[in-house]
Amino acid sequence: MEHNNIMFALITSGVLTLSLVLVTVLKYKFIAKKKCLLGRHVIVTQIIKLYIVYWSIIFSFFQVTGGSSGIGKCIALEAAKIGANVTIVARNENRLRSALEEIKGQCSYNDQKFNYLSVDLAGDYNMVKTTLNNAIDEMGPLCLFINCAGMAICGTLEDISSNDIMKMINTNLISTIQATKAIVNEMKQNGYGSIVITSSLASFCGIYGLSVYSATKFALRGFAEALSMETKNFGIKVTLALPPDTDTPGYANESKDKPLETLLISETANLFTPEEVGRQIFQDTLDGRFFSTVGFEGHMMTIFCAGMAPYTFYLELICQVFCAGILRLITVYYQFTFDKIIKKCKLDREHLKNNKT
Numbered sequence: 001m002e003h004n005n006i007m008f009a010l011i012t013s014g015v016l017t018l019s020l021v022l023v024t025v026l027k028y029k030f031i032a033k034k035k036c037l038l039g040r041h042v043i044v045t046q047i048i049k050l051y052i053v054y055w056s057i058i059f060s061f062f063q064v065t066g067g068s069s070g071i072g073k074c075i076a077l078e079a080a081k082i083g084a085n086v087t088i089v090a091r092n093e094n095r096l097r098s099a100l101e102e103i104k105g106q107c108s109y110n111d112q113k114f115n116y117l118s119v120d121l122a123g124d125y126n127m128v129k130t131t132l133n134n135a136i137d138e139m140g141p142l143c144l145f146i147n148c149a150g151m152a153i154c155g156t157l158e159d160i161s162s163n164d165i166m167k168m169i170n171t172n173l174i175s176t177i178q179a180t181k182a183i184v185n186e187m188k189q190n191g192y193g194s195i196v197i198t199s200s201l202a203s204f205c206g207i208y209g210l211s212v213y214s215a216t217k218f219a220l221r222g223f224a225e226a227l228s229m230e231t232k233n234f235g236i237k238v239t240l241a242l243p244p245d246t247d248t249p250g251y252a253n254e255s256k257d258k259p260l261e262t263l264l265i266s267e268t269a270n271l272f273t274p275e276e277v278g279r280q281i282f283q284d285t286l287d288g289r290f291f292s293t294v295g296f297e298g299h300m301m302t303i304f305c306a307g308m309a310p311y312t313f314y315l316e317l318i319c320q321v322f323c324a325g326i327l328r329l330i331t332v333y334y335q336f337t338f339d340k341i342i343k344k345c346k347l348d349r350e351h352l353k354n355n356k357t
C-alpha cells in the first residue's frame, strides 16, 4: 500500500510539473511575440506571470504626463526601476530636467533611454500631437501612457474665479483628452498597451470646496470608461487612478486657501505619500485593473460606485454585487458626519465674525 502511495504521489507531481512547464512554454512562446504585455491577462502562475510581465517591460517605452512632480514623477521612478525607457512631459523645463536626473538615478540597465518633453498639454492640439509622436518615433513603440497632469483650486463656487474654473477644466480635463487623443491611434495600430487616466476619489464623491475640481474628475471617469470600451478590442487596457489626498507639491499648493470643511472631509480618506500612490497605480496598471486606489475608503468606494465600469476579476465583481447595498447605508453615516462638519464650521465662522464686531 505504502509503495502505491509513493508511486501515485510521484506520478501526480510529475504530471503537474510537466503541465506547468508546458503551459509556460506555450504562453511564453505565444506571448513572447508581443513586445509588451502590459495589461495582458497572462494566465500562468503568479511567479511566472511576474517574470514574463516584467521581462516584457525592459526597454519598453513609457510616457508620463505631469511626470516632473508628485504622483507622476513617482510612477516614472517605478517604471525606471524595472527597466523601462521613460519620457516625462510637463511645461516647466527646469523641473523636468531635475526630475529626469532623479529618474535616471533609478535605472536598472545602462542602455535604458530617458527623455523629457516641455509642452502645454492643454494648449494647441497639433503641438501636443507632434511633440508626443516625435518622442514615440525616437524612443520606440509606446507601451504605457500615463496621464497625471492636473491641479486643484479649492474654495466655494462663489469664491472660485472664472479664470480658476477654466484653468482646472483645461489642466484636468482638456490636457488628458488631448494627450490621449494624440497617442491612441498609435497604440491601436501596435495592438497592445495601457493608458492611465488620473482622476481622484473626488470623482466618486463631490466635495465641499472642490465643486469645479470634482466636476473635472467626474468627467475623467466617463472619459476612461468610454475609452476602455473603444480600445479593449485593440489589446489596450485603461486604468482609472483614484488617489485620495496625496502629500505632493500640488497638494501643498492647493492647501494654501483650502476651506476647513474641505480639509476635514478629505481627511476622511487619509493622506498618503506620492510614493505609495505612484507604486499602487503602476502595479494596478501592470495587472490590467480598471480601478486603482489606495486605503480602506478608496477601496470601499470602488466597490460602492462601480456603476457600469469594467470589472477586472470575479472577486471584485462578487464584492460589488453583494456589498453595494450595505455600503450605501454606510455612506449615509459619512454624509451625516460631513453635514456636521459643514454646520460646525459655519457656526464657528459666525461666532468669530460676531466676536470681531
Ligand SMILES: NC(=O)C1=CN([C@@H]2O[C@H](COP(=O)(O)OP(=O)(O)OC[C@H]3O[C@@H](n4cnc5c(N)ncnc54)[C@H](OP(=O)(O)O)[C@@H]3O)[C@@H](O)[C@H]2O)C=CC1
Binding pocket: 065, 066, 067, 068, 069, 070, 071, 072, 089, 090, 091, 092, 093, 095, 119, 120, 121, 122, 123, 148, 149, 150, 151, 152, 170, 171, 172, 175, 198, 199, 200, 201, 242, 243, 244, 245, 246, 247, 248, 249, 250, 251, 274
Ligand atoms: N495630490 C493630491 O492630493 C491628489 C492629486 N490627484 C491628481 O493627481 C495628479 C497629479 O497630482 P500631483 O502629483 O499632486 O500634482 P503636482 O502639482 O505635484 O504635479 C502636477 C504635474 O502636472 C504638470 N502639469 C500641470 N499642468 C500641465 C499642463 N497644462 N501641461 C503639461 N503638464 C502640466 C506639472 O508640471 P508643470 O507645472 O511644469 O507643467 C506637474 O509636473 C493630478 O491630476 C491631480 O488632480 C488626485 C487626487 C489627490
Ligand SMILES: CCCCCCCCCCCCCCCC(=O)[C@@H](N)CO
Binding pocket: 151, 152, 200, 201, 202, 205, 207, 213, 243, 244, 245, 246, 251, 254, 265, 266, 267, 268, 269, 297, 300, 301, 304, 327, 330, 331, 334
Ligand atoms: C463607501 C464607504 C466609504 C465612504 C468614504 C467616503 C470618503 C470620502 C472622502 C473623499 C476624499 C476626496 C479626496 C480628494 C483628493 C483630491 O483630489 C484633492 N487633494 C485635490 O487634489
